[in-house]
Each structure stands twice: as C-alpha cells, then as structure tokens.
Amino acid sequence: MEEKKKKGFFKKLVSGLSKTRNNIVESVDNIFSSFSSIDEEFYEELEETLIVSDLGVDTTLKIIENLKEKVKENKVKDPQDVKQLLMEEIKNLLKIEETEYAFENKKSVILVIGVNGVGKTTTIGKLAHQFKQDKKKVILAAADTFRAAAIDQLIEWANRANVEIIAQQANSDPGAVVYDAVAAAKSRKADILICDTAGRLHNKKNLMEELRKINKIIEREYGEVHKETLLVLDSTTGQNALQQAKQFKEIANITGIVLTKLDGTAKGGIAIAIQSELQVPVKYIGVGEGVEDLQKFDAESFVEALFAKEDEEAESL
Template sequence: MRENPPAEQRKGIEMTEEKKKGFFGKLVEGLSKTRNNILGGVEQVIHNFKAIDEDFLEELEEALIVADLGVGTTIRIMEDLRVKIKERKLRDVQDVRGLLQEELVEIMRTDQDPYIFERERSVLLVIGVNGVGKTTTIGKLAHQYKSQGKKVVLAAADTFRAAAIDQLVEWANRASVEIIAQGENADPGAVVYDAVQAAKARKADILICDTAGRLHNKKNLMEELRKVNRIIEREYPDAYKEVLLVLDSTTGQNALQQAKQFKEIADITGIVLTKLDGTAKGGIAIAIQAEHEIPVKFIGVGEGLEDLQKFDPVSFVEALFEK
C-alpha cells in the first residue's frame, strides 16, 4: 500500500505544480500573438479545404512561410508532413492540426540532456548583441541558482560599456551573489581570469560571465572570445563549459541571422529567447532549432524574476495550440 507523502512535502509538490501552471498560463498568454500569426493562417487553410490534396498542401506551406517560420524550416516541416500523411493514409484536413503539433515538438526536442551544466561545476559564457536582455538574463539566472542553494559568481567581462558593468553589479546585489568587475575598457580576459580564481577559491558551483556582443566588429569579438576560452581551459580545465546566446524574439528573422553569425565565431551550446510575451514572432524558437540545430534552453515571458524559465518543447507547442 502506497503511503501519502507528508504534509510539508505535499505542499512543496503543490507549490511546484502551481508555479508550473502559472508559467504555462503566462506562456499561453504571451504566445497569443505568435499563435494568431502561425495558426491563424493554418486554421484558414484547414477551414477552406475538405480533403488533403496538393492544393491544400501548397496553401499550408504558404501559410507557414508567411508566419515567420522561414522558408528553410517550412520546407522541412512540409517534407515531413507529406511523408506522414502518406504513411498514415490521412484524408481529413482536420488531422493535419495534430500532425503539425507533433512535427513541431519533434523539431525542437533534443536527445541530450540540455541542463547537464546545472549539475556540474560549470562556467556559463553568455553572449549576445546589446539590447537583447543579456545582462537581465544573467541576473535572473543568478537569482534562480542562488535560490536553489548554489554558490554563484558573476564576471562583468562586457567591459566595452560602463552601463553593462553597472547593471550587472546591480543584479549581483539583488541576487546577493559575488561579482568580479573592473572598469570600462578593461581587458575582458583579465576579468575572466580573476573571476575563475575567485570561483575556484570560493568553490562556486557556477560562474556566469557576461561577454561582449559587438557583431559589427566580428574579428575583434572572435579574438576576444578565443582569449576568454583559452583562459578558462587553462585555468579551470575541470569546469563544464556552456555557451548561451541570448536573442530577442521580437526581432524574428533578424534573430535567426544573429544565431548564424554567432555560430560562426563561437561554439554555442544553447539559446535564451527573451521577450516572447507580446511578440508575433515566437516562431523563431522553432526556426532556430530547425535551421541551426541549437537547442533553446531558456525563454523569457515577462519582467519578473521567475519569468525566465527552462524551455520545454511540449509545453511550448501545447501553449501555441491552446485555444
């Protein structure tokens, strides 16, 4: 006979479930414009046809391209849909909705555990252009990891802008975590070196480094990131290294272009998509994984500290199809 968990444990489970429900609700709400953008056209096509034929599939393809999924992603989706329709001998256009849902989850699902770094002693390099919410993302991650009982150290290695350093210092104070910072235009490599020494001395669980994202000066940025990588590999060889690229989802195809450019200069292991609430361009989450095979690991759907959450493809697609 199974025993019921003690009251305190039940309360903890209920609170976690409540939090999950709360975030799902925010996700459903935040994706409303994206839902209308992607599914509005799809629903129209389904409504206009009685049976699945070539005309229907062509109209569906057009609706997906218009919905900001991009040509490459749409072609991949349509190829897979055609195969499945044939295999399952589908005739009814209504079946395509469920098939599309299934396909989007498949595209975004990753075989590997995306959060190994959270269980290891690790270094997180966070990159991205100015204005995407990079420093805020680092602040929220620092707050969440500290709340989980982890020892966190921040490194203000985006020394190109004094405002970035000040902002990160503010976040470090809010989250009550240690920060290693120098002045504006200091050598980012030196900041990271100091931060690594501090992280080792304090036996930190996680070191999060804010790095510059000046894409217009690609050569310098590449050199800077290489230097930072060399310092981490030399000084902290046992640390698990994670490279997160922060993208602003409101920029749509532009974010896709940024992912392509950053992928050329850095070994990106994951994407953080910010500002998903209130944009019609949330389909970018699907396009990035389909075209660049970089998993989305975190998404932001609001200003609150808890509004940055781990990305779950099933919940995302469910929220997208929620009526």
C-alpha cells in the same frame, strides 16, 4: 510547489504567445477549415503560411515533407486531422534531451553572448537568481567592459540575487576580469560562474579574438570545469535573430539559445526555425520582466501553448 510554478509559467506562456498564435495558428486553422481534401494546393497554402510566420523556408519545407509522409502513413483524409500531426511534427523539431541541462548540476562556467539590447544582462541576473534559489554558489563576471551601463546593471542584479560579482572599471581588459573571476570561483568553491561578454557583432574580428582569449583563459586556468556558451536572442527581431545566431555560430561553440521577449512579439515561430536550422537547442525562454519569467524551454508546453484554443487562453488569464 514546483508543479504550481510550472502551471503558472504555462499560463504566462499561453498569454505571452497570443500575438504569435494570432499570426500563425489562425491562418493555419483557416486553411484546415477551408479545404475539404488534402491536395497539393492545401500543402502549398500551408507552406506559404508557415514561411511568412517566421518559420523560414528550410524549416517549413522540412515540416511539409514530413507531414506529407505522416498523412500518407496514417491514411488521413480530413484536413482538420492534419493539425494534430502538424503539432507533433513541430514538437519533434523542438524536442531537446534533459541531459542538455546537466551543466546546472556540475561545476560550470557559463559564457553568455549576444548583441547589445537583446536582454543579455537581464538573462544573467535571472539565471543567477534561479541558481541561487537552487542553493548553488554563483559568481558573476562583468566581462562586457566596453559598456559602463552593462557593468552597473550586472552589479545591480548581483545585489538583487545576493551573489558575488567580479568587476573592474569600464574599458578594462575583459580577459583580466575573467581571469580574476575564475580565481575567485576556484578559491570560493563556486558551483557556477556566469560571464557576461561584449556584443559588438558588427566588429566580428575583434569579438572573435576576445571570445577566443576568454576561452583560452578558462581552458588554461580552469580546464576541468564544464563550459557552456549561451547565445541570447531577442525573439521580436524574427528572422534577424536567426541571422545573428548563424553569425555567432561561426565564431563561438554555442551550446544553447536563450530566447527573450516572447511575450511581446508575433514572431515566436522563430524558436522553431532557430532550433531546426542551427541544430542548437533553445534552452531557456523569457515571457516577461519577472525573475520567474525566464524558464527552461519545454517543447511540449511551447507547442500546446502556441496552439491553445481561445477559451483556454481566456481561462489562463
């Protein structure tokens, strides 16, 4: 059953990455087929293509430098043979250890942060549903109290996932919500407490103070628990998502990234830039509206889906 789910998600991934594939891979393939030898011009063309494909300058320079070494090491002469080396290089940049998901099997508090509109509340709902399916006892905390819609949306998700939620009125103190949620998680022996938080990055000082206060409450009241901080980013915003991540990294100890809306963008290359430049793992990706369309990130599958041939894509649909 698990294998079937994985295959189903890979098909979605191949399909979801079609815009990104058209953006990156077609241009890259053109370079491989139009050059007869591997020279400086070949690398310059490849570099330019990767930069404009939302991989960004720093990540691209790292890839090209490593690629040159591999080409030399393996005595590669044919530009067509560089494609496999490029895929391996991207996989290496994206690879994350299985231990990064250890929190799923520990008593954990997951703080979910991100600006409004990136799919934060939906991500929490989908994670809650999946943890519940795995027989975990889950409690949600509606600590984004500045938006009544966020509270209502989270309550709706809690009902759909059949998990408990701790919520107060709009404009309540977020710290008080988290305090009550921690007390509930302890007394009801919850496995995972997921806290929604406000996403007003334009008012960074207030947001920083709020997150500091929430963390202090968790530390004081539930010190023994594992803490995870997931940043949700909208992949359709490309380089803006990377800038957001950099800003959030200044004010929070981010342990993982959730990249949403990969199915609606040509900017999926941003996943590579984010992980490479921030040194923070992309832990989950979303390629659709369905509950099962948010899955753990797998570098191998991502790169294979990104570079999938057109006939594989058609086969997967």
